[in-house]
Amino acid sequence: MQNPSRRQLLQAGASAMFGLAFSPVLARSSDSVLPKGPINLVVPFAAGGATDVVSRLVAQKLGDRIQRTVVVENLSGGGGAIGAAKVARATPDGHTLLMGTIATHVINPLSMGQQLPYRAQTDFTPVSLVVTVPNVLLVNKSVKATNVRELIALVKAQPNQFSYGSSGVGTPPHLSGELFKSTMGLQMTHVPYKGGGPAMTDLIAGHIPILFDVLSGAASHIRAGSVRALAVTTSERVASFPDLPTMVESGVPGYETWTWNAVFGPAGMPRPMVDALSGALHEVVAQPDVQAQLKDLSATPVGSTPDALTQLVDSETQKWQAVIKSIGGLKKD
CATH class of the missing domain: 3.40.190.150 (Bordetella uptake gene, domain 1)
Structure with a gap:
């Protein structure tokens, strides 16, 4: 079905x-x-x-x-x-x-x-x-990737050198990250937090380079420029960030989570x-x-x-x- x-x-x-x-x-x-x-x-x-x-x-x-x-x-x-x-x-x-x-x-x-x-x-x-709510793929501003394709190339060039955070084991952002890893054959370590707030704090501080988050929680940080958003995880772009591409548009086939x-x-x-x-x-x-x-x-x-x-x-x-x-x-x- x-x-x-x-x-x-x-x-x-x-x-x-x-x-x-x-x-x-x-x-x-x-x-x-x-x-x-x-x-x-x-x-x-x-x-x-x-x-x-x-x-x-x-x-x-x-x-x-x-x-x-x-x-x-x-x-x-x-x-x-x-x-x-x-x-x-x-x-x-x-x-x-x-x-x-x-x-x-x-x-x-x-x-x-x-x-x-x-x-x-x-x-x-x-x-x-x-x-x-869509999920969103974010990176710390120091990460040398301005889009998903560049991030994929960066992670593949340095296996197991990158980690990504989420709001906890088994949460939708966690599975968004695991699906990303599985689809693109990436080797990254998951760092679980007790919610999106603490995870976002560590992303901004540079303690983790990558974060999958729920877009409603990340929106203000994206607008403030404290983090870099690369793509939304839904099959269509969202009205609040019309310039932010989807994961599919960014070269991740068949990808959709929310x-x-x-x-x-x-x-x-x-x-x-x-x-x-x-x-x-x-x-x-x-x-x-x-x-x-x-x-x-x-x-x-x-x-x-x-x-x-x-x-x-x-x-x-x-x-x-x-x-x-x-x-x-x-x-x-």
Whole structure:
């Protein structure tokens, strides 16, 4: 079966948004089904990374929308597994939510198996897909490569002399790097971090020469000129950086990866509460100022029904299972 492209996923999300906007369930939803008191939104990566940046914007706007305090809690480690496990064990009363990613709900289950401290398919209640985001290939400004082809030649000329960083083992940026290595026959060492923020700090400082990052987290650094962006990992260029080529355009055949952020709760949340939260998130990402800010971060606003998010996780599992198999599995560096 052919894996869905990013465009197909966005079209599916747009259809879900249309259906949600006119849902009779939403029309009947009221304040009475929402959690009473503050909501804790667990971000399973370090502060300053892409997921954290998107989460803080969404948390503030969601809090305004439902008149509740929504607090972001960064709980990094294990490629997102530690934070996700906390939410999986929480009481399903809506007071604890997770900003999940491909890492927490697709890649970790595929790579860690029984070692994972939660079951992605059964320990969570899907609420809404929030955004999709490309990954990006970055280098320190001292690296003598101004495009992907020059970087490939540089790495091939010095096998095992270059390392690349990511936000953690098993995260989409990590797999983006492994797919790059596998496709082009490169020998590089992976350096995992506890989030995109610390990895970016070390890239700027020159402690690592190469970084695969989520574009929403890297955007401000690219614009500031503190790092050099070589290519986006999606099959099409992005509107926020129209001059930045894709990996395919840069000579890496068949290359395409991306990530997404979606809200999940613990398993067993009441469906009326889930629908109310999903509807509120849809309304948040539909706000013009939120859309503008997310697009400035190179994140594409989506918003979806819980069922559409379930379908997305299923399709992404199929896609990444094939990617992990193609690179011979994941090695714990």
